[in-house]
Amino acid sequence: MRSNQVLDFLEFVEGQKNQSVRQLLDKILHQSRLMTKAEAGTIFIARSRGAKRWLEAASAQNDAIPVSRADFTVPIGPGTIAGYVADRGKTLLVDDVYGIPARSPYKFNPKFEHKSYKTRSMFCFPLKNFQDEVIGVVQLINCRPNKSRPPVPFKAAVADLVAPIARVVGHSLERAEMLEQIKLKNLKLRERNRQLDEQRAHIEALQGETEEAFQLSIRLLARASEIHDEETGNHIVRVNEYSYYIAKTLGMPDTWCDEMRYSAQLHDVGKMSVDSAVLKKKGGLDPAEREEMNRHTVYGYRILSASPRLKLGAEIALSHHEKWDGTGYPNGTKGEAIPISARIVQIADVYDALRSQRPYKPAFDHEKSVHIITIGDERIDPRAHFDPQIIELFKHNHLEFDAIWRRLHD
Ligand SMILES: [Fe+2]
Ligand SMILES: [Fe+2]
Known part of the structure; x- marks a missing residue:
């Protein structure tokens, strides 16, 4: 083997940078055999686990x-x-594997020999990293320089x-193995x-x-509360929209x-629990019946406060009949002690009731409804009932309420 052959070989190995380890090994073995005129050969890779090496x-x-x-x-x-070569890290030449002395630290194992093949000379060298x-x-x-001999x-x-x-x-093998490991890691990461x-x-x-199911179930809950009620149809949907509009205009946080927008519709959910004789009664209620009817606020609170996502709904149900001057029910809460959510729904609910036909009243037009909410009538005293800040908001934006009514009326 001449030295330019060695250079050729080195150039060959260096040129194999992007090969897989398996392909690289096959080519290295092939080139080594060409250079040395070896008829056959094997490449081994060293492995270890703990102290075990093979x-x-x-x-x-x-x-x-x-x-x-x-x-x-x-x-x-x-x-x-x-x-033995791997252990010593040294090159070994054996002229005849069947002539190795018995005292030698290495032996040829004929067990590995193919039936129709006979190994004679051997040249074995380690690859190092x-x-x-x-x-x-x-x-x-x-x-075997001459195949016929x-x-x-x-x-x-x-x-x-x-x-x-x-x-x-050895170096390029190590590089190829590293590359393969990196590729494998990348692959695993990508996966x-x-x-x-x-x-x-x-x-x-x-x-x-889940969100859809949640929205649907509270809509059904709100609908269920209307079964015996004069408030039917899109009332709950419109109350949601007025309330959302007021909240936005007040500059409340988006969430x-x-x-x-979904809690406002739950304001009368407690009516489900009101004694149905009271609920269905036509005409005036006696004081005990009135008291039972007013308890829909507390019943609603009890139904809704069990769910963390309905906390706002619960607070609305409890307080939507409280009045700014403290004359409302169930607790006679006053002014800003009434939750803002309930103060919002109160005006939304009243505006929609005024626009709607009820057993005790005809449907009023927008102008009359605005007049009642801002100035009042025999039943409603806005300054005593509503949050003045929300009345102001309503005064300036009442057309938006009319637009919602028109868009969603029954
Ligand atoms: Fe109510
Ligand atoms: Fe209502």
Whole structure:
């Protein structure tokens, strides 16, 4: 082997940067055999787990007989030729494997020999990494420059030339293995990210469904409370919209406004629990019946306060009949002690009742309704009943209320 051959080989190995480890091993074995006229050969990769170290055959070639993928292992240490070379980290030339002396620390194991093949000469050298550790072994078998003649011993000179090759091959092998590991890690990371994306989409879909189910069930709850009620149709939907509009115009936070938009409709949910004889009674109520009717506020609070998402609804149900001057029910709460949510729904509820036909009154037009809420009539005294700030807001924006009425009237 001449030195320009060595250079060719080094150039070859350096040119194989983006190969898979398996392909690289096959090519290295092939090139090594061409250079040394070896008829056959095997490349082993060193593996370890804890104190246990062994060689794994990674590529095997033989020009004389077909060989299947190498898949055998040998322990690192004295015993086999490859195991001994890996252990010592030194090159080994054997002229005739059947002539190895019995006292030698390595032996040829004919067990690995193919039935129709006979190993004679052997040239075995270690592959080393950047830290000078053995990471593999190249085992070349039967130097055969002339195919028509039996194998001859490998020349001692190849052993001297192989040292730089072994190092460069070791380095590029290590690099290829690192690259493969990085690729594998990237692949796993990408797969993990894909799974996370999928999970996120799934959770979002579920949340969407849950949200829809939640909205539907509170709508049904609000509807159920109207069964015996004069307030039917779109009343609850419009109260939601007026309340949302007032909340927005007051400059309340967005999430709070959104919550108002579905909580306002729950103001009369407690009517479900009111004695149905009282609820269905036509004409005036006696004081006891009036008291039972007024308890729909407390009943509503009890129904809704169990759910954390309905806290606002519960507070509205409890306080939507309180009055600014403290003459309302159930607690006679006064002024700003009445939750703002309830003060909002109160005006929304009253405006819609004025616009609607009820057993005790005809439907009023927008102008008359605005007059009653801002100036008053025999039943409603706005300054005593409503939050003055919200009356002001209503005065300036009353057309918006009319627009909602028109858009959503029955
Ligand atoms: Fe009510
Ligand atoms: Fe109402």
